[in-house]
Amino acid sequence: MRLMGKLSVVQKLEILSDAAKYDVSCASSGSKRKNTKNGLGNSSGMGICHSYTQDGRCVSLLKILLTNFCIFDCAYCVTRKSNDIRRTAFTVDEVVDLTINFYKRNYIEGLFLSSGIFKSADYTMERLVRVAKKLRKEHDFNGYIHLKAIPGASDELLYEAGLYADRLSVNIEMPSEKSLKLVAPEKSFKDAMEPMEYLKGAIQESKIERQKFRHAPKVSPGGQSTQLVIGASPENDKHILELSDQLYVEKKLKRVYYSGYVPISDDPRLPIVDKTPVLRENRLYQADWLMRFYKFDVNDIVNDEFPDLDIDIDPKAAHALRNPHLFPVDINKAEYHSILKIPGVGVKSAKKIIAARKFRKLNIEHLKKIGVIWKRAQFFIECGDSKYTVLNASSAIKRQFMLPAAKSTTISSTQLSLFQ
């Protein structure tokens, strides 16, 4: 381990933000926090991206580790004990000061604080909580705070973290127990599930309390999230999406993030990959999106027959091509949910269609103006002037039209608007 002489705050910032950047769960959404009269900041519920990195990812939070000292040795992590890197730690006050001053300049929406595990889970969690508490209590800070819940930390500390944070997350990282054990022998699925289960209870309880007593404390009002690393282990998309579905349904998670494995580590426990599976990651986000906003069932998207997502076309188009019996949809009569399932029609367009068809029967021109992507949608829509020949095109031709215009434009990052 390399220890350094005293580092400046800039140097610490460089090291500890570099180490935190592979955690993708950066969205500052899902929590509404009003400012107080003399306070600083608020969370509107819709995160603002204040900048974008060169690779097109949203920068909305100051995302750092409190320290990159760690007693564990997880193969996929730059911070692992056996990695020969510079180690350092912020003081509580340094993090507080950076957050406040970045926030006042409108650089960020808030703080995302994670940490290597220093000494013990409780010791680390206690410091994370202290940062959040100081921001809320001493600086009247009402911007967004996301804290990592350290597996193994006591319920009391997790609860306290929930009082100050908008969202908490426990990362599962590897999509199966077997893969996790292989790369992080000290960890288990149970370690991640336990705090999740505890927090689920605490969050629900606080919601019920708040219905009775308006001033009962909010606990992690933005819920909890987790991250799965993609491409560092053999699980297929069906396995991954079913796990996500389970986390949404059973653990009431708000978000599952997918992080294409970046080959940062030459640890022999990991497979050799030459490229981050960016496209697969994007397809997983699209599928996840379909489950959360388009009312798709996970097995509509992946199942035993189709265990992996189609890399060339998006999962919504893939679903439509596999299920010709559900189409064409009569745009002037069909209900909202059927309209949502049409490729080329997004949530906004679907809502507009429902509104606009009250005034007149919609034809192709109307649909185009509303924002429907006709190139994709034409095969699946029946309206006054849709063409029989188009509707009956062979599935090979339809598939051709579902392919992205230029491949390069689909290699997109997680924050893209995923569907039209």
Place this chain on the structure above:
Amino acid sequence: MVELVFDGSYEGFLTCIFEMYIQKINDCTVVEQDHHQSKIFGEAIIVSTNEQHAERIINGIKDKTSKKVLAFIYSVFLQESTQIHNDLVYFIKMIFDGKAYKISDFGDSRILRLHKAKKMMGREVHRMHAFVRFQQLKDDLYVAIVNPDFNVLPLIGKHFKDRYPTMEWLIYDTKRSYGIFHSEGKIDVVNFEEHIDLYQEKIRHENLSSDELSYQKMWQAYFQSVNIKERNNTKLHERHVPRRYWTYLVEKWN
């Protein structure tokens, strides 16, 4: 066709609508003074802004529709385009003429254009929320210089007031030569006498607070180190942050 020429203000625009009804002018267009070119044919009427008349139009719209529609009209007006202004006239007349006003009739191309304009305004507002960067001056005033595509300052004050209620801040639009200044919960419009041609990065260092440059440096360092080189995608980057906003962004100054 008659042209009603107004001074560019919202009240002026609404006064034009008032005049249309009072003088029973049916076939006309409105145009901002600055965009007005006198023509050989056709008639131009210079409408002088009348706040009471504007107020009556506002109340009329509110009575017949809702606050939300009123906000929609105002926001779209600020796009400063003659075509959009005339689409608005069409829309407001529809409201007053007692036809079912059809704000959600996306099949009507003029209404659709208004919605598109609203969307563009929304996007610009959102970009201001995102890309405004304050610099702290010696006297603890936080200043941001902007030059947005549309006249969005009237739409962004509240956001920053809610967020920074205890700070004194100024957001100055150099394209339109005015700014909004916040102090103790109040927002005032400020004008500087002479036209100042100022860019965000050009605020003189001797006016900045002693810590300002060091926070800027830290933000730049942060921005550098969160990038994942293996995933660089310049095209996507520039779609999110179009180049014309780069002058705002501390992280882009080097």
